[in-house]
Amino acid sequence: KYRREMTWKEFDIKANRFANLLLTRGIKKGDKVAILLMNCLEWLPIYFGILKTGALAVPMNYRYTSEEIKYCLELSDSITLIFGPEFTGRVESVRDQLHDINHYFYVGEETPSFADSYDCLVTYCSSTSPAVDLTEEDDAAIYFSSGTTGFPKAILHSHKALMSSCRTELHHHGQKHDDVFLCIPPLYHTGAKMHWFGSLLSGSRAVLLRGVKPEWVLQTVSEEKATIVWLLVPWVQDILDAIDCGEVKPEEYRLSQWRLMHIGAQPVPPSLIKRWL
Incomplete structure (x- = not known):
């Protein structure tokens, strides 16, 4: 039986730490950061950490093939990818074609050589909420349709919509x-x-x-x-x-x-x- 938990305070601290990590890597308002993870305790703090930077979160379907991952990353203009162990093979098979991805963050053990460990890096980041000016009208996230009639289609959401x-x-x-x-x-x-x-x-x-x-x-x-x-x-x-x-x-x-x-x-x-x- 595997069970982990966190308080809302810990949730906010984790989101702040990841936001500050992204900012130290040059992520700025309007950039796109993709998430390719199975359900896990890290998923939502990562999502909100992205939003706190003013960047757009780009959640991706865990059923995507390598080509679909490549397609959605390129379509969304993502420059950073957070992924888990279930996707290492798929990501690695198209990594040489992902010319716009500048940063790979890995959530899990045995970090692949082409990525940085999420757990190791966030430990050293500030837990203070970043001072980023955001409004309700700012873009917040890009979601993809299921792609039942072709490749997935990108859908833009504002902070107000969320x-x-x-x-x-x-x-x-x-x-x-x-x-x-x-x-x-x-x-x-x-x-x-x-x-x-x-x-x-x-x-x-x-x-x-x-x-x-x-x-x-x-x-x-x-x-x-x-x-x-x-x-x-x-x-x-x-x-x-x-x-x-x-x-x-x-x-x-x-x-x-x-x-x-x-x-x-x-x-x-x-x-x-x-x-x-």
């Missing part, structure tokens, strides 16, 4: 300080991150789960006392099927505090809702 998403999700969830939000979908996607924004504004706890097995989901809801859970349709079906065949028994988990299930990303069959109720 703040609007924060307030929308806070209101949508009716989120309070004592809520616990369980986030399972990938953070590169707007959906996962925008729903997490409710936790940011309310200062409530959020839990990242890597894995979608029914027993993992129910165990996490139970042990972390999750009150809000975002599930995709296939995951709900898997939970119900596991209950029906006796693989998991709801009575063995603490689920009474679970007050809201957010479900979507595709049409939700009425029959599925009836089964759940």
Whole structure:
């Protein structure tokens, strides 16, 4: 069992340290910094560290092939890439063609020779928030469409748009300080991150789960006392099927505090809702 946690204060310190690291490397307002990571505790502080510099965060789909990684980095004019161990091979195979990438930061152990260790470098950076002048109208992030009709397409978001998403999700969830939000979908996607924004504004706890097995989901809801859970349709079906065949028994988990299930990303069959109720 692998579990790590951080406070909101630690979150802000980590974001500040990474922001200051980027600034020491010459990253400035308007530059693009790409993120290619699986869900992990570092993901969101890195994202907000980028925003604190005035640069644009460019989250990338972890399913991208090497060519898609190259395409999106070039299309977004990214000059820095943060990546994890799952992507070393893909990044290395196109690295010689990425002429505009000036800095590679690696999150994990056994840093490849062409990258710098994120963990080692941020340790020595200031934890003070950088003095960068930002307005709501400034560009904040570039997200990519799923690319179902061709290569992914870049979508620009301002700081104002992100703040609007924060307030929308806070209101949508009716989120309070004592809520616990369980986030399972990938953070590169707007959906996962925008729903997490409710936790940011309310200062409530959020839990990242890597894995979608029914027993993992129910165990996490139970042990972390999750009150809000975002599930995709296939995951709900898997939970119900596991209950029906006796693989998991709801009575063995603490689920009474679970007050809201957010479900979507595709049409939700009425029959599925009836089964759940």
